[in-house]
Amino acid sequence: MTNPTPLVKASALRKGFGKKEILHGLDFQIEPGRIVGLIGHNGAGKTTTLNALLGLTDCEGDITVLGKNPYAQRAALMNDVAFISDVASLPRFLRVRELFDLLDEIHPNFSREKANGFLHGTDIRADAKIKNLSKGMVAQLHLAVVMAIDARLLVLDEPTLGLDITYRKRFYKRLLEDYMNEERTLLITTHQVDEIEFMLTDLMFIRDGHLVLDSPMEEVGERYAQLVVHPDFLEDAKKLKPVFEETKFGQNIMIFDGVDHEKLSTMGDVTIPTVSDLFVALMQRDTAHQGEMI
Numbered sequence: 001m002t003n004p005t006p007l008v009k010a011s012a013l014r015k016g017f018g019k020k021e022i023l024h025g026l027d028f029q030i031e032p033g034r035i036v037g038l039i040g041h042n043g044a045g046k047t048t049t050l051n052a053l054l055g056l057t058d059c060e061g062d063i064t065v066l067g068k069n070p071y072a073q074r075a076a077l078m079n080d081v082a083f084i085s086d087v088a089s090l091p092r093f094l095r096v097r098e099l100f101d102l103l104d105e106i107h108p109n110f111s112r113e114k115a116n117g118f119l120h121g122t123d124i125r126a127d128a129k130i131k132n133l134s135k136g137m138v139a140q141l142h143l144a145v146v147m148a149i150d151a152r153l154l155v156l157d158e159p160t161l162g163l164d165i166t167y168r169k170r171f172y173k174r175l176l177e178d179y180m181n182e183e184r185t186l187l188i189t190t191h192q193v194d195e196i197e198f199m200l201t202d203l204m205f206i207r208d209g210h211l212v213l214d215s216p217m218e219e220v221g222e223r224y225a226q227l228v229v230h231p232d233f234l235e236d237a238k239k240l241k242p243v244f245e246e247t248k249f250g251q252n253i254m255i256f257d258g259v260d261h262e263k264l265s266t267m268g269d270v271t272i273p274t275v276s277d278l279f280v281a282l283m284q285r286d287t288a289h290q291g292e293m294i
């Protein structure tokens with residue numbers, strides 16, 4: 001990470017509700033052109049982090065997005081930031097055409113032509129009332145609207161919640177093929193990590209308001225290894241202090257942090273863990289060394 005002007009810069013970011021602190025001092029940066037997955041359990045603080053970044057909530061510490069303080073300069077920032085949240089709803093009483101009229105008027109970077117183009121090939125017609133569209137169609141419409149905004153940062157909070165697998169795949173394909181380029185940055189949260197793994201350039205894990213991983217994907221692949229341990233080498237492998245171990249279908253599987261992959265390959269089959277395997281491993285990290293996992 002050498003870029004001197006990150007798109008997002010957070011340091012010692014804290015947020016509490018009442019007496020309960022939710023974010024415990026996050027430090028992270030996001031560079032332009034990246035596709036970042038922010039992954040965590042329910043209640044870990046993902047939406048709170050995104051809200052801080054979007055200026056929807058005030059917080060302690062420093063956060064700048066495109067050089068602006070999101071809370072103080074939210075209106076100006078929103079010209080360059082687009083957002084889909086799991087709770088966002090489009091005005092249901094409008095027709096699709098009327099929604100585009102409205103956006104044309106209020107958003108300087110909205111292109112009606114592009115939005116119409118993105119709806120091409122879907123079942124959504126310009127005179128359809130939003131309240132009569134299915135959940136999947138509303139998500140498609142939402143994506144079309146957002147992709148028609150020339151934004152530098154796109155924030156997606158569980159954008160495919162409630163959609164079937166076909167819609168979810170189409171959603172991400174469209175996003176990647178029709179929207180992303182080197183100048184655009186995407187920050188996305190989802191519980192369906194397997195479905196976005198292919199497109200991520202960076203991975204952030206948040207657990208109980210702490211960042212437990214913040215790394216480019218290629219470094220994740222260099223740093224972590226999953227080993228299906230040959231029974232003869234079980235004790236040797238344990239000595240290398242796996243961060244996680246489990247028995248699955250009679251096989252001993254371990255995940256290692258920072259252990260030479262070649263050394264591991266003398267003890268069994270080595271692969272790079274999937275994001276979901278890594279997630280399970282790191283979220284339980286506190287107990288792994290105590291041998292409680294097997």
Ligand SMILES: Nc1ncnc2c1ncn2[C@@H]1O[C@H](COP(=O)(O)OP(=O)(O)OP(=O)(O)O)[C@@H](O)[C@H]1O
Pocket residue numbers: 017022040041042043044045046047048049
């Ligand atoms: N406005 C609020 N007032 C009080 N507590 C809140 C508020 N918003 C969030 N919280 C609490 O903050 C914690 C983190 O919530 P957040 O929505 O950021 O989690 P999340 O990681 O997005 O979870 P999920 O995956 O379930 O959406 C939760 O314990 C939640 O109850």
